[in-house]
Amino acid sequence: MTIESLLKQAYGRLSALSDTAQLDAQLLLAHVLDVSTTYFFTWPDKDVSEVHQARFEAFLKRRENGEPIAYILGEQDFWSLSLETSPTTLIPRADTERLVEVALELMPHGARKLVDLGTGTGAIALALAKEWPAAMVIGVDYQSEAVALAERNAVRNGVANASFCQSNWFSALKDDAPFDLIISNPPYIDPEDEHLSQGDVRFEPLTALIAEEQGLADIRHITEQAKQYLTEQGWLMFEHGYDQGQAVRTLLQERGFGDVATYQDLGGNDRVTVGRLASY
Structure with missing residues (x-):
């Protein structure tokens, strides 16, 4: 044929x-x-x-x-990167590039040190490391398989200023803090969300998708812990669900973050919310 x-x-x-x-x-x-x-x-x-x-x-x-194309092929493009993919991690998506864009917009001179919580393939950490070659970038993930995958992707894309380690959110980061930027695409889907039984997400790991409290549990936990790991005027940035912008802004404001704002994705949906550690 x-x-x-x-x-x-x-x-x-x-x-x-x-x-x-x-x-x-x-x-x-x-x-x-x-x-x-x-x-x-x-x-x-x-x-x-x-x-x-x-x-x-x-x-x-x-x-x-x-089965998603990215899993069949074992790779997915993200930002300027070609990433190896695995069913043990989420597939990097175009919406998450918005998180990278916002970080670049709000920190035009870059970060000296940043951490990507729940790094998965390493997509966010590696994209920012490539844009900010002078920065020290750390990516952490609870799954050892994801850490190994992110390390392979660093080598694959020739990124030398990013390292990866296994950590339950901040648990392994005490010696590395403080950070100028804490950034994360954490699990944020409500376990009862009907979309979990549709499309590509059926094949993705549930632990990387769902969170209790209508999808806000992990965002809340990170927000509650972030202050002790940030530099003065350091930024905290999240990707979240299209209907969670107001809730995430409220969480950040309740914890005393300033400059709280939400940014939309290409579809016009709330997708990224940020806050800056206020000075006292």
Whole structure:
């Protein structure tokens, strides 16, 4: 079969379950053939070997079962990075790039020292380390598998100023504090949220998705502990759910943070809330 006929067949199979069926099919076939997707526009009539067809078919079946593209391919682009992915961590998403953008906007001269809590693949920590090469960046995660994954991603992307360790939020950070920036994309989905049974999140680790107290338990815990780990005028920044902006602002204000503000994602939804440690 040719590239064109294979892709056309795949579009039809995936269109009912994915809003990005065409892109999904192209990414899967490009991975199988070890080419870029632009190759398909140049060589649509190129024959695909039976070996490559069989591998593509296996990928398609996994996608038809709902498995995320990032897990099938084992990689995902984020910011200027190419990240290895694993079902033990969340898939880095475009919405989280907004968190990186806000950090860069509010700290134009960078941070001397920062920590990314719940680092997962290392996406946030590595993006900021790459933008601020003079900064000391630490990423922590409760899961040892995530720490090892983030370390591999640092090597993969040539980032030398980021290190990673296992920690239950702040538990292993006493000797490293204080930080100019504490940043986190913590679990923030309500355990009763119906979206947990839909789409890609069905395949992602629940421990990285859900939090008690309508999704606010971990954000509350971090906010309550953050002051003792921040420098004077240090920033605390969260990604959170689209309907949690007011609640997170209230949590920060109740703990005495100033300059509290919420920023929207590309879809116009509340996505990032920040606060600055007030001086007394």
